[in-house]
Each structure stands twice: as structure tokens, then as C-alpha cells.
Amino acid sequence: QVQLVESGGGLVQTGGSLRISCEASGRTFSHYAMGWFRQAPGKEREIVAAIAWSGVITYYLDSVKGRFTISRDNAKNTVYLQMSSLKPEDTAVYYCAASGLITPKTSAADYAYWGQGTQVTVSS
Numbered sequence: 001q002v003q004l005v006e007s008g009g010g011l012v013q014t015g016g017s018l019r020i021s022c023e024a025s026g027r028t029f030s031h032y033a034m035g036w037f038r039q040a041p042g043k044e045r046e047i048v049a050a051i052a053w054s055g056v057i058t059y060y061l062d063s064v065k066g067r068f069t070i071s072r073d074n075a076k077n078t079v080y081l082q083m084s085s086l087k088p089e090d091t092a093v094y095y096c097a098a099s100g101l102i103t104p105k106t107s108a109a110d111y112a113y114w115g116q117g118t119q120v121t122v123s124s
Contacts, residue, residue: 002029003025006020006118012121014124023078032099034072035104036081036097037094047107050104083120
């Protein structure tokens with residue numbers, strides 16, 4: 001079992017920055033690829049970014065490329081999502097997820113463990 005706890009969400013103005021974190025406990029964190037998903041009201045949950053267990057391979061949703069950066073610190077059992085140039089359409093609940101697979105995956109079905117989510121609201 002892996003437990004995931006997100007933190008760092010909040011309210012930010014358009015163009016602002018925010019970093020959200022996800023701390024893992026339980027099984028060895030470094031063995032898991034990690035992903036950040038988001039879900040806005042009335043919309044499907046979508047992958048935002050993902051990172052391999054090594055941190056070398058990453059994936060980004062096209063609409064966040066160049067604005068968001070995913071990273072991980074295996075010594076701290078933590079994955080981060082640095083978000084910059086935020087837009088109102090980035091408003092959503094952001095979820096951290098852990099996959100038992102090595103390389104980053106884009107489907108929610110490939111992730112076995114999920115955090116409770118953290119709200120990110122971007123005001124216009």
C-alpha cells in the first residue's frame with residue numbers, strides 16, 4: 001500500500017505561480033512512476049504530468065508544456081508540480097497518483113494509488 005497526501009493548493013491570480021507537493025508513505029516510493037491529474041467541475045479527470053521512478057522520463061499535457069514542471073525527491077518520498085503562468089482554465093482539483101509501472105503513464109487506469117486531492121483556483 002502507498003498513501004499519498006497532497007498539499008500546497010490555494011488561490012492564485014492569473015499569471016501567478018504555485019507549487020503543489022505530494023508526500024508518499026508505505027511501500028518504497030522510488031519504485032513507482034508518479035503522476036499529477038486534475039479534474040475541473042463537470043469535466044473528465046485528465047493527466048497533467050507524469051514522471052518515471054528515476055525522474056529522467058517525464059510527460060506533460062500539451063496545454064501545460066513550458067508552464068508546469070514535475071519533479072521528485074526520492075529521499076523525501078515527495079513529488080512536486082511547479083505551476084507557472086497559471087490560467088483560469090487550470091482551476092481544478094489536482095490529484096497525485098502512484099503507478100506500479102516504471103515509466104510514466106497517461107491513463108488513470110495505470111495508477112493504483114491516489115491522494116485525496118488539493119484545490120487549485122486561478123482567478124481572472
